[in-house]
Amino acid sequence: MEIYLPLFPLNLVVYPNEDLNLHIFEERYRQLIAECLEKGQTFGIPAFINNKLPGYGTEMSVTTLHKRYDDGRMDIKSKGIRIFKVANFENPSPGKLYAGGTVQVVEVEPETGDHLDELIVKLTRLYRLLQIKSEIDEETPLLSFRVAHKIGLSVEDEYELLTIDHENERQRFLIRHLDRVLPVVSEMERTKDRIKMNGHFKNLDPLKF
Template identity: 60%
Template sequence: MNFLPLFPLNLVVFPHEDLNLHIFEPRYRQLINECLDEKKTFGIPSFVNGKLLGYGTEVEVKQLSKRYGDGRMDIKTKGLRIFRIVDFQNPSKGKLYAGGEVIFLENEDLTEEINAYLLSLIEKLYRLLKVKVDYEKPEYMPFSYRIVHKIGISVAEEYELLTISSEKERQDRLIEHLERIIPVVTEVERTKERIAMNGHFKELDPLNF
C-alpha cells in the first residue's frame, strides 16, 4: 500500500486528463506547496452526493501558473493512476489536509480500438446539438477517458466508469448512456422547432371528411 495526500473534489478525474485548479483553502495550499517542494503527487478522490467514495485518481502538479499575494495558487495538474482508498485519515497526522493508504489499480484492457457504433452515436448527438467537439488527443489515452466529459454524463455515472478496468466495458457503458439520451435530445429539438413555428403562417392541407 502507499500513502497519498488527498484532495476530495465533486468531480471525477481520469488518468492522462489535464485539470486546472484554483487553490485557496489553507489545508490545500499546504498540500500543494509540499507537492511543489518535494516533487510528490496527491490524490483526488471523488466526493459525490455528499459522500466520499472509495476510488480516485493520483495526479501530479505540472505547473504553478500563478501565485497570489495572499497564498492562493493556480496550478495545472495531470491525472496518473486510479487508486482505491483502504484507510482514510482526516486530517493526516501533523497536517491540515486529509490523506490515506491506497492501492493503485491497473487497467486490464488497454485496447486502442474504438467501437464504430459508439462513434456513430457520438456524431449523432453532436449533430442534434449542433455543436462541434474535439475529442482527439495526440498522446495515447483510452477513448472512453477522452470522451466521457463530453457527452452529458453525470458525475455519479463518471465515477462508475472510473471503477471499471476494461476499456471495452467502459465503451459499452457509454453506448448505453447515448442510446438512453439521444431519443430525449431528439424530442427536445423537435419541441424547439415546434415552438419556433408558433405564430408563423402555416400552409395546411384541408382535411377531407
C-alpha cells in the same frame, strides 16, 4: 501496488490524462500543493459523492503554477495520472493539515475497445443534435475517459465509469447511456423546431377527408 498519497477530496471525478485547473484557497490545500511543488510529488483526488468517499479516485501531478497570490492562494493546472482505490484514509495526515492515505493503484490497459465504431456513431449523432463541434479522435486509447464529461453523465455515473476495469465494458456503459439520452435530445430538438415555427406563416397542404 500500494502507495501513500496526500488526498484532496472533491465532488467531482477526474480521469487519467485529464487536465484540471484548480484555485487553491483553503490553508490545508495550500500546504498540500506547496509541498507537491517543492518536492515534485503527486497527490490524489478521491471522489467525494453524496457526502461520502466511496473509494476510487485519481492520482494527480501539478503541471503548472499559473499564479501565486499574496495571501497564499494559488491557481494551478494539474493532470490525471492513474486510478487508485483508497485502502486507508487519515484526516488529517500525521503532522499535516490535509488528509492522506494509503491507496491501491489500479492498472488500466490503454485499450481502444471492441465497441468503438458504435460508440463513435452515437457520439457523432449526439454532437450533431446539440450542434457541438465534434473533436473525437478514433485512435485515442481509453476514449471512454476522454468523452465521459461531454455526454451528460451524472457525477454518480462518472464515478461508476471510473470503477470499471476494462475499456470494452466502459464503452458498453456509455453506449447504454447514449441509447437513453439520444431519443430525449432528438425530441427536444423537434420541439424547438415546432416552437420556432409558431407565429410564422405556413404553407399547409389541403387535407383530404
